[in-house]
Amino acid sequence: MATRPFTHRLSAGWEAVKQFMYGMTGHEFARHALEMRHELEAVFMVVTLGDLIGVPILPPVYSLRLLPYVVPEIAKWKRHMAKRREFWEKEEYDMHGV
């Protein structure tokens, strides 16, 4: 069985340490930034395509013009909104290290 050279193992170990440090430090910020972006996109979707979940807001002509830009997000957005008791409700359930 071929064994990896020592330098490869060393660099793999260093990479693992860097990933561990990132997990302890930046990962949570990255997740939260994604969550904030996701929230903004959800608001945008409600404003433009609210009628898909029963909230007609914009006249359909504008929705149709925006539709091509939001198609990739529709499935995720509907699943996300379906999890909420109220569509405007968003609570912080992340326990962040207690």
Added chain:
Amino acid sequence: MNTLLAVIIGALTVYLAYTLYARRIDRNVIQSDPKRATPATLYMDGVDFMPTNRNILFGYHFKSIAAAGPIVGAIVAASLWGWLPAIIWLVLGVSFIGWASDYSAIVISVRNEGNSLSAIAHKLVSSRTRTVLLLFIFFYLLLVTGAFVMIMAQVMDSQPRTHLGIIMLVVMGLLLGQMLYRWKTGLVGATVFTVGVTLLAILSGPWSEPAFQGLNAWLNGLTGGAPVVTYFDPMLAGFKGAEAKIMPSLLFWAVAIAVFCYAGSVLPIWRMAQPVVYVGFWITALSMVLGLGGAAVASFVKPEVAQFQIPAFKGFNPQLGPAGIMPLWPMLFVTIACGAISGWHALFGAVGTARQIENEADMLPVGGGSMFTEFLLGLLALLAVSVGAKGAPVGTFASGLGGFISVWGVPLQYAVSLAFAAFIVIVLVVTQLIFRVMRITLTEWLGDVIPPCRNQHVSSIVCVLLALLLVVTGTWVYLWQLFGGANQLMAALALLLVTVWLASVGKNWLYAGLPMIFMYITTMASLLVTAYNIYFNVYQPNREAGRMLPMVGSGLMVLVALLLVVAAVFIGIDGWRAFMKYLRRPTPTPKTAPARG
């Protein structure tokens, strides 16, 4: 005994328990399959469900479970029973119970579509279990906030050298949130600046001490040196009990901490709670890494800080207060919680981590590995308190940790300042987050029945006031042990769920079932012992002296203890019924795992 030997014992424990026991369970019982799709890959939404590299997740999970628990527990246990029982429980607890609980909570969630423990309890056990669990979690959080606010207020009142660092930590945390999320500053630059300034402020603590001493003296002068509240504290006079006084300065710091926690609870999480935790994490991590390294090499470099100073064993039932009992079983097993086993880890693992597991083969390194690392943190705290000079427990810990840090050439005075600050920082940042989770739990639990509880300000104020009420009883050791009992009982309930699930899928349930029985009986007994102690040691003396406020606070503690016992009995009965139902059922044929796409 010296620290080098203890570090070797710790390293051997981790190696042997992980390779000989944990891996075997993962391979033979759980049969983790790298080809089976996980919820993160099945339901990826880019936010909650997100496949994440195992090393990143290990760091994330460890940081999320490592808090003040392993430190405070070791300090209290070593001062009550000596270092030997504490180290034995840490080693045995993590080897046979702790890793199993943390790992299994992740497993059960991954195999149940990423659901939380309460949702799985609803599905596997009974519908009322979820409500009982919410009630349970709320009171368990209340206990820990009461204990932490009290500990912090006492340390801040007696150690004015820590104030500047703590104030600067909050200011830098707020600045970091603004820099990262509004000014879009890079993480590395923002970290170097905010953590650097906070560290400077902490190390400048001794210089700012006279100013804060003056503030405390001025506050105490407002009442002419008279206390605001007087209560009977069984911890004083060599554990025989004596009158204790809450001075205006202590009340001021308790209220200041409560206001800080209120802000952390109601402001957007990116604005305050998250960045303050982040800055605090670096301060604590720096102290712990320097301390653990120092403990390992101190025997060669500075032997005088490596020798244990406290007795190995102080007795099976140390006297605590005039009528108190503190038997080693069950009390040691709840006093040391997080370094050996913790219910909080299971709660967090099932929700926060399980939804990011990319591959089933990562469940053990992430869940079990983080718990073993947490054990090392608990061991370090035990070493620090064991080598520290005599005195108050927190002071002993700080002087011990400061001694380890001084091995690296840091002057002892500054090293002790850093150790004190690290302790307060970790407790402070954790407390504000607990208030946040507590108000959410209150909203979930009572929001539909009492609509004002859905308002975040109302629910936060209720939580803060309840915690302050517990603070004025002054008996933080009992608060801590009540919390420990609730926390360990939470772990037992998580293991109960795992046992029921293992029975439901026809797997060998013994590795989770036996620890569950031990923890369930132990923690129920500990809650009853603590309720007895609080009643006879705190409630009775204060009632005889006609002190209303401490009487109400300690009465509330007794009630909470009994409530937790009743809640656990309900969950236990439901769990037993569900377990027997699955056990009598013919073994199900395992479903074919969906292939990874």
